[in-house]
Amino acid sequence: MKGALLIGSVLTTLFVAAALVSLIWLPHDIARVDIGARLMPASLAHPLGTDHFGRDLLSMLMAGARTSIAVALVAVGIGLFAGVPLGLWAAANRGTWLDEVIMRGNDVIFAFPSLVIAILITAVFGPSALNAILAIGIFNIPVFARVARGGALPLWTLDYVMAARVAGKGKVLISAQHILPNITNLLIVQATIQFSLGILAEAALSYVGLGAQPPTASWGRMLSDAQTMIYTEPHLTVLPGLAIVLMVLGLNLLGDGLRDQLDPRLRRVRL
Amino acid sequence: MTVPLVNITDLSLRIHGTPILRDVDLAIAPGQVTGLVGESGSGKSMTALALMGLLPKGSQTTGAADLDGTNLLTLAERAWLNIRGNDIAMIFQEPMTALNPVHPIGAQIAETLRLHGAPRAEAACIARDRLDRVGLEGVALDRYPHQLSGGQRQRVCIAMAIARRPRLLIADEPTTALDVTTQAQILDLLHDLVRDDGMALLLITHDLGVVAQMADHVAVMQTGAIVEAGPTEALFRAHRHPYTRDLLHASQPPPRPARKVADTPVLQARDVTRRYGAATAVDRVSFALHRGESLGLVGESGCGKSTLTRALLGLEPVQGGQITLMGRPGGTAMTPTDRARISVVFQDPYGSFNPRWPVAKLITEPFHLTGRPDDARSRAEAALTKVGLAPSDMDKYPHEFSGGQRQRIAIARALITRPDVLVLDEAVSALDVRVRAQVLDLLADLQTRLGLSYLFISHDLTVIRAVCDRALVMQAGQIVEQGPIHQIFDAPQTPYTQTLIAAAPTIPAPWLRKEETTP
Numbered sequence: 001m002k003g004a005l006l007i008g009s010v011l012t013t014l015f016v017a018a019a020l021v022s023l024i025w026l027p028h029d030i031a032r033v034d035i036g037a038r039l040m041p042a043s044l045a046h047p048l049g050t051d052h053f054g055r056d057l058l059s060m061l062m063a064g065a066r067t068s069i070a071v072a073l074v075a076v077g078i079g080l081f082a083g084v085p086l087g088l089w090a091a092a093n094r095g096t097w098l099d100e101v102i103m104r105g106n107d108v109i110f111a112f113p114s115l116v117i118a119i120l121i122t123a124v125f126g127p128s129a130l131n132a133i134l135a136i137g138i139f140n141i142p143v144f145a146r147v148a149r150g151g152a153l154p155l156w157t158l159d160y161v162m163a164a165r166v167a168g169k170g171k172v173l174i175s176a177q178h179i180l181p182n183i184t185n186l187l188i189v190q191a192t193i194q195f196s197l198g199i200l201a202e203a204a205l206s207y208v209g210l211g212a213q214p215p216t217a218s219w220g221r222m223l224s225d226a227q228t229m230i231y232t233e234p235h236l237t238v239l240p241g242l243a244i245v246l247m248v249l250g251l252n253l254l255g256d257g258l259r260d261q262l263d264p265r266l267r268r269v270r271l
Numbered sequence: 272m273t274v275p276l277v278n279i280t281d282l283s284l285r286i287h288g289t290p291i292l293r294d295v296d297l298a299i300a301p302g303q304v305t306g307l308v309g310e311s312g313s314g315k316s317m318t319a320l321a322l323m324g325l326l327p328k329g330s331q332t333t334g335a336a337d338l339d340g341t342n343l344l345t346l347a348e349r350a351w352l353n354i355r356g357n358d359i360a361m362i363f364q365e366p367m368t369a370l371n372p373v374h375p376i377g378a379q380i381a382e383t384l385r386l387h388g389a390p391r392a393e394a395a396c397i398a399r400d401r402l403d404r405v406g407l408e409g410v411a412l413d414r415y416p417h418q419l420s421g422g423q424r425q426r427v428c429i430a431m432a433i434a435r436r437p438r439l440l441i442a443d444e445p446t447t448a449l450d451v452t453t454q455a456q457i458l459d460l461l462h463d464l465v466r467d468d469g470m471a472l473l474l475i476t477h478d479l480g481v482v483a484q485m486a487d488h489v490a491v492m493q494t495g496a497i498v499e500a501g502p503t504e505a506l507f508r509a510h511r512h513p514y515t516r517d518l519l520h521a522s523q524p525p526p527r528p529a530r531k532v533a534d535t536p537v538l539q540a541r542d543v544t545r546r547y548g549a550a551t552a553v554d555r556v557s558f559a560l561h562r563g564e565s566l567g568l569v570g571e572s573g574c575g576k577s578t579l580t581r582a583l584l585g586l587e588p589v590q591g592g593q594i595t596l597m598g599r600p601g602g603t604a605m606t607p608t609d610r611a612r613i614s615v616v617f618q619d620p621y622g623s624f625n626p627r628w629p630v631a632k633l634i635t636e637p638f639h640l641t642g643r644p645d646d647a648r649s650r651a652e653a654a655l656t657k658v659g660l661a662p663s664d665m666d667k668y669p670h671e672f673s674g675g676q677r678q679r680i681a682i683a684r685a686l687i688t689r690p691d692v693l694v695l696d697e698a699v700s701a702l703d704v705r706v707r708a709q710v711l712d713l714l715a716d717l718q719t720r721l722g723l724s725y726l727f728i729s730h731d732l733t734v735i736r737a738v739c740d741r742a743l744v745m746q747a748g749q750i751v752e753q754g755p756i757h758q759i760f761d762a763p764q765t766p767y768t769q770t771l772i773a774a775a776p777t778i779p780a781p782w783l784r785k786e787e788t789t790p
Contacts, residue, residue, distance in 0.1 A: 064350075158627045159622040159623040160622065162617065163617065163684065164588055164636060166584050166586070166615050166637070167636045167638075168607050168610050168640040178625050182626070182627065203413075229701070
């Protein structure tokens, strides 16, 4: 479906653009508390109003996008850089004890409830954005390892891999030159899905106070801060909630759309 | 000719505006086999799908396909449900994927019957009867597809197709995926069904030998049109249409004349044994390949020829025996320089290349063994020219080439390190006969010019006979017979070789003109 790809990319671009702009410019300083300007309604100076500390809501949302995206991006990066080589290596040594060790190790990580472990890590090492990244990133490793191995296995039976073996190439070289380029589609799609899950996980950790600490803005903490005022000032909860929903929806649509675009088999079916 | 069961007149087909079939006329008579031959992409399968109402989306047809006074081409989907299975049924090429692996075969045969309202017990009873009919008396209904051999699975497919006693059975390359001996049995079965039950059979195939043996009538298709049709023997004898002549000529390459080859062995195997656990895939195999010689390796699937090939290429260790290449230790003991002396061309022209690499990079990959020479690019260009491609093809990607061209690229890649031995692993099996003939010519020419030795692995005896000086016959991991090509074919010694040669479908020699039987 072309629509999914379009809506997904528009939503994603919107949030990424907001995050990038927030790096150099914000409408208002979000670190400064101005009790005098608390809970202001929408105005020209504050398009979305202010929160209970008098901080500009739009600026908070923009900075929150930056935190979410940064955390999720690095977490996906950890998963990619550790998980993909592991998966490729397991596939190259399929059927041997190495494959078993790698994949059973993955199963062990899979067996733990990820959010509980994330809470454990941040509880032990203290809550911070960095620890949230680590916690989310670790659980991305087995996901990418599985996808990489699953994509690589059928390729290893193809004649061009056989030809490369006849040309004297070893497992590392074949994995890098022949296998990896032919599973990038799978990895890109999986990365967008993990990215959206990462944003959800970051929001959840921040919501319980184990993610990014003040004054760093975070959608999850905006939610928890505002929840006591949900009846009096509903927009303070609705807006960060909506931001999370739209960002995750956008990424999922983008992932689905990319899958359809990049997988020639699916494309042919739609013909 | 009797009154046809199905009469196709002026059938034209466009898919998304692209013309696929043009004015196809074909009459299918009951109790007879109608052969439809042609190369890939000629429209044979599309004609069959039109008869089943299974054309892809975006198809527009004109003309008529008449069955009992109804035009099949204008039927609504609901009306098709009564025709498919009831009047017309179909079997496909690949028995491995035509059956659902999670259902027992009895249930799959009974499914068609149940759909048409038969009670469960009756359906099971008929399913049993049909299985007996296709020669699977000893096979229980609760077997699963994976418990059966390829030939048995194709029999189950046939049992499914004839479950409701259709009047027309369409068989699309029904034996292409099978071994020759299995193919002979399946063809016999189809022939019996036509003769005993008065069924009409539309046999679609690329193999003229199969058609010559099976069909009463033949239609020859080329690029979406029938170029010639008629009673089989008359059509073969007449050689009227140039395309039919070409096909015949290409499908019957002349046997290789006996020639003298030097007695210098380049590749030798002595008592080579490869075991997987308790199973022995290759059992004490010995042979020698001499300089400038073409040695055939024939055998059915599972006989161990692929395992032997991988061992010779040094991709798999052996548990016993010795491989020698150019007087040096072969197999896994080869150094990179030794490995450059032996190279390989695989069967599948589509799976042989990394789709993301340009030709220049693909064919220079074997330089990994020798270190990339300074003149790599010019050597790649030379290799391309040698196999009949243009140096300008260097920067194209594999998908821009046809199957035959891809096999040429594969040969160029195999030649780039200037090897002594070329292993051709079913290298022409996936090609159409005319393209196959061209590639075989190229191989023969390269052999004379470069003094190459070929190990030619194939299940296709016609090809082996056309290109090889000697042949090895392999069965259950062992070489059961070896000798000069004329001896293997004209006076086979062992019963297995005799069966193999008798099973291969051939065009009767008197049907061919002089120029097709002798070079």
